[in-house]
Amino acid sequence: MSQVVIEGILTNYQVFGDGKETLLILPGWKRSISEWAIVAKSLSSKYKVVLLDLPGFGATTLPKSTFGVFEYADFVKKFLIKIKIDKCVVLGHSFGGRLGIILATDEKIVDKLILVDAGGIEKKSLYAKSMSVLKSVAGPVFMALPGSFKHKIGNIIGSEDYKASGEIRKIFVKTVNQNLRPLLSKIKVPAFIIWGDKDNQLSVSLTKTFKKEITNSKIRIVWGAGHDPHIQKTEQLISILKDIL
Numbered sequence: 001m002s003q004v005v006i007e008g009i010l011t012n013y014q015v016f017g018d019g020k021e022t023l024l025i026l027p028g029w030k031r032s033i034s035e036w037a038i039v040a041k042s043l044s045s046k047y048k049v050v051l052l053d054l055p056g057f058g059a060t061t062l063p064k065s066t067f068g069v070f071e072y073a074d075f076v077k078k079f080l081i082k083i084k085i086d087k088c089v090v091l092g093h094s095f096g097g098r099l100g101i102i103l104a105t106d107e108k109i110v111d112k113l114i115l116v117d118a119g120g121i122e123k124k125s126l127y128a129k130s131m132s133v134l135k136s137v138a139g140p141v142f143m144a145l146p147g148s149f150k151h152k153i154g155n156i157i158g159s160e161d162y163k164a165s166g167e168i169r170k171i172f173v174k175t176v177n178q179n180l181r182p183l184l185s186k187i188k189v190p191a192f193i194i195w196g197d198k199d200n201q202l203s204v205s206l207t208k209t210f211k212k213e214i215t216n217s218k219i220r221i222v223w224g225a226g227h228d229p230h231i232q233k234t235e236q237l238i239s240i241l242k243d244i245l
Helices: 033-043 069-082 095-103 126-138 147-157 160-164 166-176 181-186 206-213 234-244
Strands: 002-006 009-016 021-026 047-052 088-093 110-116 191-196 217-222
Touching: 002 069, 009 033, 009 069, 021 033, 021 069, 021 095, 033 047, 033 234, 069 095, 088 095, 095 110, 095 181, 110 234, 181 206, 191 206, 191 234, 206 217, 217 234
Parallel strands: 021 047, 021 088, 088 110, 110 191, 191 217
Antiparallel strands: 002 009, 009 047
């Protein structure tokens, strides 16, 4: 494990291998780089594989302000500059996929994009939908309620991620409602959309939208996997990654 400080955030990361090309892996929401270690090691003979704990997750400290996906993506850019990586392949899982979408619009940073059960274009979360309904029905009355009370409502009707978000709840609410679909057509680098066919968090049907709107893209399915192919079907995912990298 290694650590650097980026704008006051103590940042945890790990590097496997010393290949000429770099593969950056961005984990999902509140996930740690430890769950990607097996995948990283298996690809380290060809790539320099960098695993990054995002702010507020794993061993990286919380951001000092309420980050949204664009602030997270900007943080990743600063991280790459800090450790002297000019260009890389980016693999983003779930929440990390949101950041991958943003980063891949800049060909100076990313030369290939891999999205694994990625977020960013799904319909509004149950929490977001419920809040919208309450705002429209109750209007100023609901908005005037104490934040703690609104959070209690969210805990009752919100998504599992919302319920588990704790001290970074404001960040969760901000990021989950940022629709990145308009960015897909701006991605010109080769892209691979990898999905578990049993994903019950983000439907495999989303792959069609990614494929349609990212010009140079291909779909690969991890059969029998849910939202976490790297954990549930590790060897199958590694085989796919070795095939496309």
